[in-house]
Every structure is written in C-alpha cells, then in structure tokens.
Amino acid sequence: MGVRRLAHIAAELQRHGLAPDTPAALVFDGTRESQSVVATGLAALAAQAPAYDERPGLLIVGETVRLSPHYREAEAVAPAAPPGGEHYGPADRARLQRLLAGRRDMRHFRRGQNIEPQTLDRLLQAANQAPSVGMMQPWRYLRVRDAALRERIADIVAAERDATAAALGERAADFLRLKVEGIRECAELLVAALPPDDGTVFGRRTMPREMVVCSLACSIQNLWLAARVENLGLGWVSMFEPARLAELLAMPAGAEPLAILCLGPVEAFYAAPMLEQEGWRTRRPWQDAVYEDVWGASPNSRASSV
Numbered sequence: 171m172g173v174r175r176l177a178h179i180a181a182e183l184q185r186h187g188l189a190p191d192t193p194a195a196l197v198f199d200g201t202r203e204s205q206s207v208v209a210t211g212l213a214a215l216a217a218q219a220p221a222y223d224e225r226p227g228l229l230i231v232g233e234t235v236r237l238s239p240h241y242r243e244a245e246a247v248a249p250a251a252p253p254g255g256e257h258y259g260p261a262d263r264a265r266l267q268r269l270l271a272g273r274r275d276m277r278h279f280r281r282g283q284n285i286e287p288q289t290l291d292r293l294l295q296a297a298n299q300a301p302s303v304g305m306m307q308p309w310r311y312l313r314v315r316d317a318a319l320r321e322r323i324a325d326i327v328a329a330e331r332d333a334t335a336a337a338l339g340e341r342a343a344d345f346l347r348l349k350v351e352g353i354r355e356c357a358e359l360l361v362a363a364l365p366p367d368d369g370t371v372f373g374r375r376t377m378p379r380e381m382v383v384c385s386l387a388c389s390i391q392n393l394w395l396a397a398r399v400e401n402l403g404l405g406w407v408s409m410f411e412p413a414r415l416a417e418l419l420a421m422p423a424g425a426e427p428l429a430i431l432c433l434g435p436v437e438a439f440y441a442a443p444m445l446e447q448e449g450w451r452t453r454r455p456w457q458d459a460v461y462e463d464v465w466g467a468s469p470n471s472r473a474s475s476v
C-alpha cells in the first residue's frame with residue numbers, strides 16, 4: 171500500500187476522534203539499518219500526505235513511535251506564513267476538515283430548549299462576515315419569536331411538502347417518509363431573506379439575481395458552520411411558497427424569503443447526511459465533480475490523498 175494512502179487513513183482516524191497531536195509515524199520500507207521513520211502528529215502526517223510518494227510503508231500510531239532510534243520530526247512542507255493575518259498549521263487544517271465533514275443539515279431537535287443570547291449574537295455575527303457581491307451584504311434575518319407565527323410558518327411548509335410529494339410521482343411515498351424540517355421543535359427559528367435590490371452593479375451586470383442569492387447562501391453557510399462549533403444543529407428548509415411567507419412576515423415589495431432556518435440543540439448529529447442514511451441519495455466523490463480544461467475531462471495525473 172502506498173504511503174500516500176496511509177496518510178489518508180491518519181486523517182480518517184482523526185475524524186473518528188483521535189487527537190490531531192497523537193504521535194504517529196510513517197515508517198518507510200527497508201532493512202532495519204536503512205529504515206527511515208518519519209514521526210510527527212496525526213494531523214501533520216495527514217496534511218503532509220501530498221509530499222509523500224507511492225513507496226510502501228507502515229503507519230504506526232501511539233507513544234511507541236517515540237522509542238524508535240530512527241525517530242525524526244517530519245519537516246513541514248507548508249509554505250512559510252505570509253505576513254498579515256493569522257497563520258494556520260496542520261492541526262487547524264485537520265480541525266477545519268473535521269468541521270466541514272461533521273456539519274449536518276438537521277431536522278431533529280431537542281424540544282423546549284433555548285439558545286443563550288450571546289451565542290445567538292456570535293452566530294449572527296458569523297453570518298454577517300460572509301463574502302458578498304460588490305460587498306452588497308444582501309442578507310436579512312428575521313427571528314421568529316411569536317409561537318402563533320411559527321405555527322403558521324409550519325403550515326406553509328406542510329402545504330409545500332404535500333405539493334412536492336405530488337410532483338415526485340412514484341417516489342412520493344419514499345419522500346413522505348422523510349423528515350424535512352424541525353420547525354416546531356427547534357429552539358430558534360430564523361427566516362433568511364433578500365432585501366429589496368439596492369441596485370449594486372459591481373459584479374452583477376450579467377447575473378444580478380444569481381449573485382445576490384449566492385451571497386445570501388454564503389452567509390447561511392457561515393451560520394451553519396458557526397452553529398456546528400457551538401454544538402448546535404441547523405436545518406435549511408426551502409419548501410415554502412415565498413409569496414405567502416413574505417406576506418405573513420410583512421416584508422416590503424422586492425424583499426424575498428430564501429430559507430427557513432431551524433436552529434438549536436439536537437439529541438445527536440447524524441453521522442452522515444440524513445438523505446444518505448435514508449437511502450435517498452449519496453454524496454459523490456469530489457473527483458467526480460472536478461474536470462480539467464473542458465467539461466467532462468477527468469483529472470488523470472493527480473494522485474488523490476484526501
């Protein structure tokens with residue numbers, strides 16, 4: 171087995187809970203005299219994987235690594251820290267990868283919970299730090315506090331869920347078995363909306379609507395990730411008739427709701443996307459979503475290590 175693959179396994183071990191600084195070594199093949207031991211933490215090994223070749227080797231995990239007379243710290247292959255801004259190391263990268271892999275769209279929430287005001291502030295601040303076209307910042311968040319209003323929003327979503335089932339034809343029954351929202355149970359309900367267009371031209375001359383929608387989606391993604399590091403779940407609900415929701419929430423002409431966001435403590439995060447667990451669809455490998463030069467041409471020269 172090539173050494174690059176071992177580094178991939180190191181990344182997987184972290185995903186399953188081993189600390190990034192767990193001692194770990196790649197032992198390259200050879201006689202005892204010529205054996206070379208590259209020892210470092212799990213996270214560093216995983217991050218440096220692209221620098222390793224396809225030689226055969228062994229992965230050793232645990233304190234015994236340090237007993238080897240051949241022990242040497244692996245040399246970092248990361249570029250030198252550029253000036254300005256924070257510098258990140260292998261452990262940061264490993265944690266970010268775990269955060270991205272562990273973010274889930276949640277539909278099951280613990281009932282009767284609250285979110286601390288300071289926590290909610292941090293989340294909304296994260297949402298506000300998103301990139302946006304021409305720095306337009308086309309996001310507004312309506313916090314739904316009124317219980318009756320929440321109920322009416324749930325009704326609007328229920329109506330659209332039925333319409334979706336009808337549109338799905340033979341998969342209707344499978345679809346109706348899926349839970350698609352946690353509006354009544356979640357601690358906080360937010361509606362993410364586009365404000366009336368402010369006429370920004372910068373970056374949106376050719377695709378004005380798409381660019382505002384993308385900007386709001388970036389903001390929601392920030393919120394999603396920020397919620398995960400607060401150990402809170404977030405579920406994105408898009409099944410609703412926007413005009414009905416806009417009217418219910420007294421939005422001005424030109425404003426448009428884009429997402430209903432269910433936010434709050436959960437019993438447990440799904441280990442994999444719920445739609446995957448329920449056999450609806452699976453995540454495709456990233457390599458299948460990347461082409462080289464022209465549409466459909468797969469990369470063929472780059473060995474994969476992540």
Ligand SMILES: Cc1cc2nc3c(=O)[nH]c(=O)nc-3n(C[C@H](O)[C@H](O)[C@H](O)COP(=O)(O)O)c2cc1C
Nearest residue numbers: 273274275349350351406407408409442443444445
């Ligand atoms: C734009 C958008 C709209 C979505 N709408 C819904 C929805 O109405 N109901 C739902 O249950 N999930 C919805 N989702 C969540 C997706 O089903 C989920 O992201 C996907 O299955 C992958 O799962 P994961 O987010 O846990 O990785 C939506 C996600 C996005 C990005």
